Amino acid sequence: SSLRVTWQKRCVYMFALAAAASAAAPLESVDGAAFFEPFSSDWESRWLVSKDADFQGTWIHEAYTEPEGTPGDKGLMVGNEAKKHAVSHLFKEPIDPKGTGLVVQYELHMKKDLKCGGAYLKLLTASEELDHDGFKAETPYTIMFGPDKCGGTNKVHFILRHKSPATGEWEEKHLKKAPTPLLAVGETHLYTAIVGADNTVTLLIDNEEKVKASLLESDDFTPPVNPPKEIDDPDDKKPDDWVDTAKIDDPEASKPDDWDEDAPMMIEDPKAEKPESWLDDAPLQVPDPEAEPPDDWDEEEDGEWEAPIVDNPDCKEFGCGEWKAPQIRNPDYKGKWTAPKVDNPEYKGVWKPKQIANPGYFSDEQPHAMAPIGGIGIELWTMQDGALFDNILISTDPAPAKVAAEAFAARSEAEKAAKKAEKDALRAQIDELEKKLTSARGDFVAAQDEAKDAGENGYLLLAANFERERQRARTELDGQAGYGRLEAMRPLLPFVEQFAALQAEADGADGGAAEVHKYYSGIHKQLTQVLEAAQLEPFDSAPGDAYDWRRHREVERRPSEEVAKNCVLEQTARGYTMGGELLREAEVVVSSGSAAAAAAAAAALGPRRRLLSQCFGGIRGVERLLDVGPAARVGLDHPRYERGKLLRVAIGQRRKLADRDLLEEGEEVVLLTLALEGGAQRGELVE
Numbered sequence: 055s056s057l058r059v060t061w062q063k064r065c066v067y068m069f070a071l072a073a074a075a076s077a078a079a080p081l082e083s084v085d086g087a088a089f090f091e092p093f094s095s096d097w098e099s100r101w102l103v104s105k106d107a108d109f110q111g112t113w114i115h116e117a118y119t120e121p122e123g124t125p126g127d128k129g130l131m132v133g134n135e136a137k138k139h140a141v142s143h144l145f146k147e148p149i150d151p152k153g154t155g156l157v158v159q160y161e162l163h164m165k166k167d168l169k170c171g172g173a174y175l176k177l178l179t180a181s182e183e184l185d186h187d188g189f190k191a192e193t194p195y196t197i198m199f200g201p202d203k204c205g206g207t208n209k210v211h212f213i214l215r216h217k218s219p220a221t222g223e224w225e226e227k228h229l230k231k232a233p234t235p236l237l238a239v240g241e242t243h244l245y246t247a248i249v250g251a252d253n254t255v256t257l258l259i260d261n262e263e264k265v266k267a268s269l270l271e272s273d274d275f276t277p278p279v280n281p282p283k284e285i286d287d288p289d290d291k292k293p294d295d296w297v298d299t300a301k302i303d304d305p306e307a308s309k310p311d312d313w314d315e316d317a318p319m320m321i322e323d324p325k326a327e328k329p330e331s332w333l334d335d336a337p338l339q340v341p342d343p344e345a346e347p348p349d350d351w352d353e354e355e356d357g358e359w360e361a362p363i364v365d366n367p368d369c370k371e372f373g374c375g376e377w378k379a380p381q382i383r384n385p386d387y388k389g390k391w392t393a394p395k396v397d398n399p400e401y402k403g404v405w406k407p408k409q410i411a412n413p414g415y416f417s418d419e420q421p422h423a424m425a426p427i428g429g430i431g432i433e434l435w436t437m438q439d440g441a442l443f444d445n446i447l448i449s450t451d452p453a454p455a456k457v458a459a460e461a462f463a464a465r466s467e468a469e470k471a472a473k474k475a476e477k478d479a480l481r482a483q484i485d486e487l488e489k490k491l492t493s494a495r496g497d498f499v500a501a502q503d504e505a506k507d508a509g510e511n512g513y514l515l516l517a518a519n520f521e522r523e524r525q526r527a528r529t530e531l532d533g534q535a536g537y538g539r540l541e542a543m544r545p546l547l548p549f550v551e552q553f554a555a556l557q558a559e560a561d562g563a564d565g566g567a568a569e570v571h572k573y574y575s576g577i578h579k580q581l582t583q584v585l586e587a588a589q590l591e592p593f594d595s596a597p598g599d600a601y602d603w604r605r606h607r608e609v610e611r612r613p614s615e616e617v618a619k620n621c622v623l624e625q626t627a628r629g630y631t632m633g634g635e636l637l638r639e640a641e642v643v644v645s646s647g648s649a650a651a652a653a654a655a656a657a658a659l660g661p662r663r664r665l666l667s668q669c670f671g672g673i674r675g676v677e678r679l680l681d682v683g684p685a686a687r688v689g690l691d692h693p694r695y696e697r698g699k700l701l702r703v704a705i706g707q708r709r710k711l712a713d714r715d716l717l718e719e720g721e722e723v724v725l726l727t728l729a730l731e732g733g734a735q736r737g738e739l740v741e
Contacts, residue, residue, distance in 0.1 A: 159446075159447045212247055216421060334376070597622055601621060604636070613645070
């Protein structure tokens with residue numbers, strides 16, 4: 055019956071996806087649009103990738119992130135990181151917005167996180183400079199519209215390139231109050247710009263109005279579309295005798311005789327007395343009484359172990375060292391005397407240059423009648439790939455854009471429904487595991503009386519731990535969306551491995567134990583299927599493989615005559631990737647090379663290196679400090695320590711090394727950096 059329930063839930067999931075697909079078929083065309091591009095499979099017959107040497111980036115015809123709102127639909131995606139990309143399409147006839155206005159609209163889907171780059175369109179100016187060989191850096195545009203994010207910039211650009219009827223010069227007019235874009239990974243959003251025949255500009259995101267401005271208002275664009283009639287005279291200079299200081303010191307004022315400028319702001323509290331319990335001779339810092347040497351500390355290799363120095367706990371309770379009365383504010387303190395301010399009798403006001411007629415003045419009463427548009431281009435310089443463009447529409451009538459917007463709304467709802475169905479299906483599988491665990495718990499108790507196999511006890515402990523992690527994973531799952539929610543299942547990996555190990559140990563078992571093992575092998579199989587559906591892939595590391603900090607986590611370092619230094623000696627736990635990204639590193643034992651060579655290096659250590667060895671955990675840490683240099687952040691990944699232990703040792707040893715003049719230039723900086731990081735971990739400020 056439980057199997058039947060599982061398949062019922064899977065059927066519900068499949069029906070939900072089917073309903074989503076039927077609700078949002080890909081758009082192929084939009085009646086009444088001057089231009090519409092759905093990026094179908096023959097897109098390359100209409101668009102030309104730039105052949106200019108500046109643009110080396112490639113474009114990919116790519117599907118949306120699963121689960122898709124419109125299954126099978128594809129768009130045009132930026133294909134490379136840290137490269138310039140350009141692609142364009144030229145119209146047979148220019149689009150002239152005069153008297154009608156203009157609408158530009160497109161869908162943007164982010165397959166990766168955009169940290170620095172653009173995702174905007176350029177409507178190219180109809181001119182002789184348009185090149186049928188593709189986009190060039192100097193290709194002129196009329197409108198630039200869309201998201202741009204990098205550093206402090208994170209906005210939806212709307213830039214009108216306007217030609218002055220007075221001078222013939224082109225100038226970019228930037229919308230001042232640009233909205234913030236929606237760029238979440240795995241989401242699709244609709245960007246719309248409407249330039250009305252009444253010279254208004256309206257920006258919408260997902261059919262919701264974000265900004266409304268006017269091309270005729272000087273406060274809406276910078277610089278204003280229409281320049282001011284008058285400007286400052288560039289030849290007018292402020293006279294030398296012009297006084298623009300409004301207030302001056304009162305020339306008749308003088309400092310009072312009893313004004314003491316030297317009196318301190320703070321003084322010792324005359325009423326304070328030293329506490330009777332104060333410890334004058336107690337040290338401010340002492341060796342940590344609770345510290346113990348690491349289990350694998352080797353005095354022959356690492357030197358004599360010394361406990362890290364910590365603040366004396368008695369000082370916090372009773373006070374230590376020289377006692378000083380607390381400071382209080384001096385009631386006689388007045389500070390430096392200054393004369394009061396009075397009106398300046400020679401003040402003439404704030405000087406301004408005189409105004410003259412603006413030689414570049416013009417008044418364009420119809421700026422919506424912008425330069426006709428001869429094509430459309432996507433020209434970007436982005437540090438991340440993964441921006442996918444689709445359903446680009448240009449129209450002189452808002453009605454076609456509304457049709458495309460309704461199709462987007464259907465896609466958006468279908469996408470949400472598909473994601474919810476996938477989430478519900480995953481939750482259903484977790485529910486099924488929960489039911490099986492609850493049912494099997496009673497079977498375990500009964501089986502314990504019949505079999506003493508250690509594997510059964512392991513299963514009991516494993517079931518309890520798995521139950522706890524299952525509840526935590528489900529709680530996180532409820533609050534997450536998309537594939538990010540699978541991160542909640544990361545802690546389930548150890549249980550998959552332990553189930554497999556215990557199942558192997560159970561081979562040959564009989565009686566109640568065999569039934570329990572058989573029952574739980576089904577749970578193990580179902581749990582494995584859940585993770586495989588999330589594109590889980592294990593990977594292993596063989597002896598002799600080079601140690602790679604990006605894929606390996608070093609758990610131990612041992613000498614070896616057969617395996618070269620800094621290569622894998624053995625693997626203690628396999629690694630996993632999920633959806634192509636690292637989920638867990640492989641845990642490995644790393645070779646430290648020949649034991650004889652390590653012993654010779656230890657014997658060659660002088661007093662200075664022995665102390666550094668104590669601080670940084672052996673020869674390897676000394677090598678990092680002395681040979682690699684401060685920038686290597688020495689010792690932070692040394693296998694003999696957890697990070698916190700190493701930092702505590704660094705804090706305690708730094709002063710001793712400095713006091714004995716055993717630190718060279720640059721090494722003090724490294725130790726101070728470690729000490730500061732350690733202090734931050736412990737929630738306190740370290741010098």
